[in-house]
Amino acid sequence: MKSLRSLKSLLIAAVAACGFVLTGAMPASALPPDGTQVTCGTAGQGLGLYYNSNNAGSKRCIFGDVHNYDANPTNCSSQGCARYAFELDGRNGQGTYLKNNAASAYNYSAYVVRIYYNSGWGGTWDSFPGYGYQGSAKWYGNLNGTYNNNASQRMLYET
Amino acid sequence: MKYSKFTRVSSALVCAVLLAGCGASDDDGGNPRSEEEALAVSDGLTVADPAVVAASDIPVFPIEKYLPKVGEDARIAAASGELIRECMAGFGFTYEPPAPSQETLDSGENGANRARRYGVSSAASAAVNGFHLPKDGLGGQQPPPGIPPMSEAENKVFIGDQDPATGVAPGDKVAGKEIPPGGCSGEAQRRLKIEPRQRMAEKINNVSFARSQENAQVKKALQEWSACMGRAGHTYKTPLDALDRLTGETPSPAELSAAKADVKCKDSVNLVGVWFAVESEIQETLIARNEEVLAQDGTSFDALVRRASEEIAKS
Numbered sequence: 001m002k003s004l005r006s007l008k009s010l011l012i013a014a015v016a017a018c019g020f021v022l023t024g025a026m027p028a029s030a031l032p033p034d035g036t037q038v039t040c041g042t043a044g045q046g047l048g049l050y051y052n053s054n055n056a057g058s059k060r061c062i063f064g065d066v067h068n069y070d071a072n073p074t075n076c077s078s079q080g081c082a083r084y085a086f087e088l089d090g091r092n093g094q095g096t097y098l099k100n101n102a103a104s105a106y107n108y109s110a111y112v113v114r115i116y117y118n119s120g121w122g123g124t125w126d127s128f129p130g131y132g133y134q135g136s137a138k139w140y141g142n143l144n145g146t147y148n149n150n151a152s153q154r155m156l157y158e159t
Numbered sequence: 160m161k162y163s164k165f166t167r168v169s170s171a172l173v174c175a176v177l178l179a180g181c182g183a184s185d186d187d188g189g190n191p192r193s194e195e196e197a198l199a200v201s202d203g204l205t206v207a208d209p210a211v212v213a214a215s216d217i218p219v220f221p222i223e224k225y226l227p228k229v230g231e232d233a234r235i236a237a238a239s240g241e242l243i244r245e246c247m248a249g250f251g252f253t254y255e256p257p258a259p260s261q262e263t264l265d266s267g268e269n270g271a272n273r274a275r276r277y278g279v280s281s282a283a284s285a286a287v288n289g290f291h292l293p294k295d296g297l298g299g300q301q302p303p304p305g306i307p308p309m310s311e312a313e314n315k316v317f318i319g320d321q322d323p324a325t326g327v328a329p330g331d332k333v334a335g336k337e338i339p340p341g342g343c344s345g346e347a348q349r350r351l352k353i354e355p356r357q358r359m360a361e362k363i364n365n366v367s368f369a370r371s372q373e374n375a376q377v378k379k380a381l382q383e384w385s386a387c388m389g390r391a392g393h394t395y396k397t398p399l400d401a402l403d404r405l406t407g408e409t410p411s412p413a414e415l416s417a418a419k420a421d422v423k424c425k426d427s428v429n430l431v432g433v434w435f436a437v438e439s440e441i442q443e444t445l446i447a448r449n450e451e452v453l454a455q456d457g458t459s460f461d462a463l464v465r466r467a468s469e470e471i472a473k474s
Contacts, residue, residue, distance in 0.1 A: 041324065043308050067291075067405050081406075110257065112232070117368065120290050120402025122275045124368045126361070127232070130257060132243070132318050132344035134353050135235035136227030136460065144358060145270075145365025151403075 034064030034155075035073040037084070042131055045109040047153055049102035051086050051093025053142045058086035058094040061108060066153045068119040069099035102150045106140040107131055112156040115143065119151045197449055198362060200370045200441050209436035214280045214425040217273050217435060221442040222367065225360035225453050226269040231464045233259040233266065238467035239347040241474045243317070246343035250316045250334050254343075270364055277431060278398030278421060285418035289410025290402050318342040351466055354459065359452045367441040371434060372397075380433040387424035393417045398425065 031045070038044030038061050046061030062084065066073070071081035084098035093101070107113050107128040117123030124145045129135050143150060212218065240256020247254035268274075279285050284293050309317060311325075312333050319342025320327045331338050339346045347353075371377050381397050388395050395401040398421055405414065425431055446453060 042314060065292075068403060070403075071406070073408075112236075116272070117365070118278075118399040118402055120275075120278070120399075120405045121272075121292060122278050122399050122402045123272065124276065124365050125270050125272050127229075127270060129232060129236055132321070132342070133236050133239055133257075134348055135232035135239075136356060137358070138355075144361045145368065149369075 032063050033074060035066050036063045037061065037072070037074070038063050040106075040108060042108050045111075047113045047115075047128075047155060048106040048108055049086075049098060049115075049150065050104045050106065051091070051096060051101060053103045055104050055106050055140060057092035057103070058089055058096070059091075059106075060084055060086050060098055062153070063109070064155045067121070068152055069150065070097070070119075099151060100149055102143060103147055104140070104142045109155060114154045114156070115146045115150050116152045116154075117146055117149050121152050121154060123151070194362075197359075197452075198366045198445060200366060200445070202370075202373060202375075204374055204437060204440055205376050206433070206436040206440055209429065209432045211429050212432035212435055214277070214422050214431045215282065217276070217280065217431055220271050220273070220364075220367075220435070221439050221446055222360055222364045223269055223271050223273075225446070225457055226271060226364060227360075227460060229266040229268040230264050231460070231467075233263045234464055234471060235351065235353070235467040237264065238351060238470035239344075239353075241470060242347035242350050243343045246339070246346045247313070247316060250336055250343075252313050252316060254313075254317070270361060275402075276368070277425070277434060278402055279418050280422065280425075280431075282419060282422045285422050286415060289414035289418040290405040291410050291414075316342055318344050321345060351463065351470065353463060356456045356460060357452050359449050359456060363442055363445045363449070366445065367438045371438045371441060374437050377434050377437050380428055380430045383428040384424050384430045387427055388417075388420055391420040391424065393420055395421075398430070 032038060038046040040046060040048050040059055040061040044061055044063065046063045048055075048059050048061040050059045051057035066084070070083045072084050073081060075082040086093050086096050086098060086101070088094045102115075105113075105115060105126075105128055108131055110130045112127060112129055114121075114125040114127045116125045126137075126144045126146045128137055128141070129139050131139050133139055236257055237259055240258075244254050244256050274280055279290060287293070315325045315327050315331070316333050316338055318325055318327075319338050319340060320329070321341045321344060327338060327342070329340065341348065372381075384398065385396050393401075393416070395404075395417070401417060401421055404417075410418070
């Protein structure tokens, strides 16, 4: 995303200018563009979708916003954009297209995430809080309205 | 928006075709309905004279009274975050919890997703964003600075055995101190007395949305919308189909044109009025049938939100 990259450069410049060392590992450069497939786990900060209920079966973890699970914006050619699919990890459902085939989710990111019934963030949504948090839902669990009806996602950076 | 009460279909007619007994009081009390029964919906539902509703003015759905609000969840998260911070500090870690803005803490948005439930709803927004999300509003994305990942020890204390990936076992210590069950995350849940909900409101929200699309009256309105779009030179079966076609980072002129036509056609055939009316009817039936479960969830969630607000006020 354009704005993300320019903010990143600004931050890196600011850090350099202040001679200030951020605690922890890598700073702003750690965050990937929307739609990037990441390693499942907290380091990846992705939203994990699972083929089966209760976080079983094959999975796929994606960072940020996706407007349509049939179009990975980080993997496009003149032919169009690739469809997300569950990892080839030997588990149930491996290799199946992600769209409308997920049964459960695990939020590895620090952000509130929403999974929508329709592409383009339309229809109803299922929401999950950040990793380690519980409110009206836990940070992981079976999909509700979007059970086998998952079409798009948002990762709400602000909170 | 002037929304007048529409004529309701006879509830007796609706009841006649439902699986669960209507008007029957809660049965023997010891036998909860199956979920299928609890959420059964008649396909033959028709609403006479649905009110005219502009796409940009969609009223509050009946189920929204029971749906958790974004602001409520944000308050619980903020309160949990403070408790986690305290707990982490006890192990020598400086944990920065999420800090939702006041706007988010006050947000009444919920999973009904009124702004985009039926696709784009605002002509003004369509003209600028097409089918893309507006840059402001809808949770206005401000890209965050990168979050430094937690060290292994810190993560163990944070989540404990709630995440099997940490390998934490009961009695494990960090910095000579025993990790609480579920880590500091678990500690916060206990202190706020957070419990799982039955989520009946979410189920009703989803069932009405899904089943309304099989409803003859809604399907007819969708056909009329599609025909209207066709006359404007755009081929889409439904406004949700149109969202499928969104491409690229910014909207093309064709997309802007289609999105504007979408809203215009919605208004010219009263798609939103019809769809909202049918969904409302479905929701009201399901709400009435599941009143007790909704009330249980509502009472305990409201109490949790209050506890969270009190906790926030302390810090």
